[in-house]
Amino acid sequence: MSNASEFLWYIPNDIKAGHRGDTATAGHNSLEALTTQAKALEDHGWKGALIGTGWGRPDTFTVAAAIAARTKTFEPLIAIRPGYWRPANFASAAATLDQLTEGRIRVNIVSGQDNLAAYGDSEGDQNHRYARTKEFMRLVRRLWTGEDVTSAGEHFQVTGSTVQPRITHREGRRHPKLYFGGASDAAERVAATEADVQLFWGEPLDGVRERIERLKVLSKTLDRDLPPLEFGLRITTLVRSTTAQAWRDAEAKVETMAKGRAGEWQDHRRTVAVGQRRLLDLHERGNVLDENLYTAPGKHGGGGAGTTWLVGSAEDVARSLKNYEALGITHFVLSDTPYLEEIKRQGDQLLPLMRR
DSSP, rough: GGGGOOEEEEEESSSOGGGGGGOOOOTSSHHHHHHHHHHHHTTOOEEEEEOOOTSSSHHHHHHHHHHHHHOOOOOEEEEOOTTTTOOOOOHHHHHHHHHHHTTTEEEEEEESSGGGGGGGGOOOOOOHHHHHHHHHHHHHHHHHHHEEEEEEEEEEEEEEESSOOOOOOOEEEEEEEEEEOOOOHHHHHHHHHHOOOEEOOOOOOHHHHHHHHHHHHHHHHHOSSOOEEEEEEEEEEEEEHHHHHHHHHHHHHHHHHHTTGGGOTTTTTSSOHHHHHHHHHHHOOOOEEEEEEEGGGGTTTTOOSSEEEEEEEEHHHHHHHHHHHHHHHEEEEEEEEHHHHHHHHHHHHTTTHHOO
16 A cells, blocks of 8 residues: 555745744745755655645745756645636646646645735635635636536636646546645535545544545535545654654654744634644644644644644654555655755655555
8 A cells, every 4th residue: 555655745835934943044935945855855755745825925836837847756736726816727827837847736725714805816604615616626627628618607707718738648647636625514525526635634543534434425425526535644744763852852842832932833823724623622632642643732833734743763653654544545745844854854764664
């Protein structure tokens, strides 16, 4: 099973230095620095990286295109938002970049809260937001796989639309994979019918097992007409040469966060989505769940993938990741800071264990 799994990293794509405890250096988000990370990913066994998005950050698609032009195998998982993009514009841009990179593009559809008014967007309640996302994903896929597409939906309309260049079929891949996250009922209904890969945050095994089973049932009851939904895990992995050293370093990092010096860890203090709330509540069950899922970061500022960490030696963390694999997870998006240093450490120490 391990050989079928794919391992990506994370590039934060943030104007401010020091994201989640990263080394704060001048030029941290320059093309030079970002390319250095992407080339390190190529050199140390990674498939590619998720590139973060949000208003007030550099445009994710532009960053992905620039890095892709400077690399050979690096696959950007480009986070994008319906509303920031219209479906035909996005389908065309992604098809173009996919052709130029010979099929290296992946897409992460994000529906969470953002500063919509700043870029001229607006949306209603949660049901409205996810209905629009569902329509966006379905129309983008149609534009990639069909020609002369006409669609008059509630949120988006196109008439006689043929995206050029056409997406090239590659080894069973009809188009770039659409990754999607979200834990609310509305989000899960979108994932079950429209996503290629559902991404989970770092929940304990029992929570992930329960959600996979629910999504499989939903896929059947909602008449999914796509290949079976795949599953992914987005989590922080803190790896050291020994178990004891890993826990010392993890506790020291959390102590720094608790003193209010967490830098850009404080990214969950805005509106808290259902999936984020599930994560933040985990520490009430204990500081360490399963064998080595550390929940304390969520008490002191960790948000998103920084809320829970898998902590330990490479062997400890590989064993935990293989437990998720056994549930059906085949896409892993890992990270820790300092990002560049950890790309190399975990690529050299953790990935070989996962590929055995």
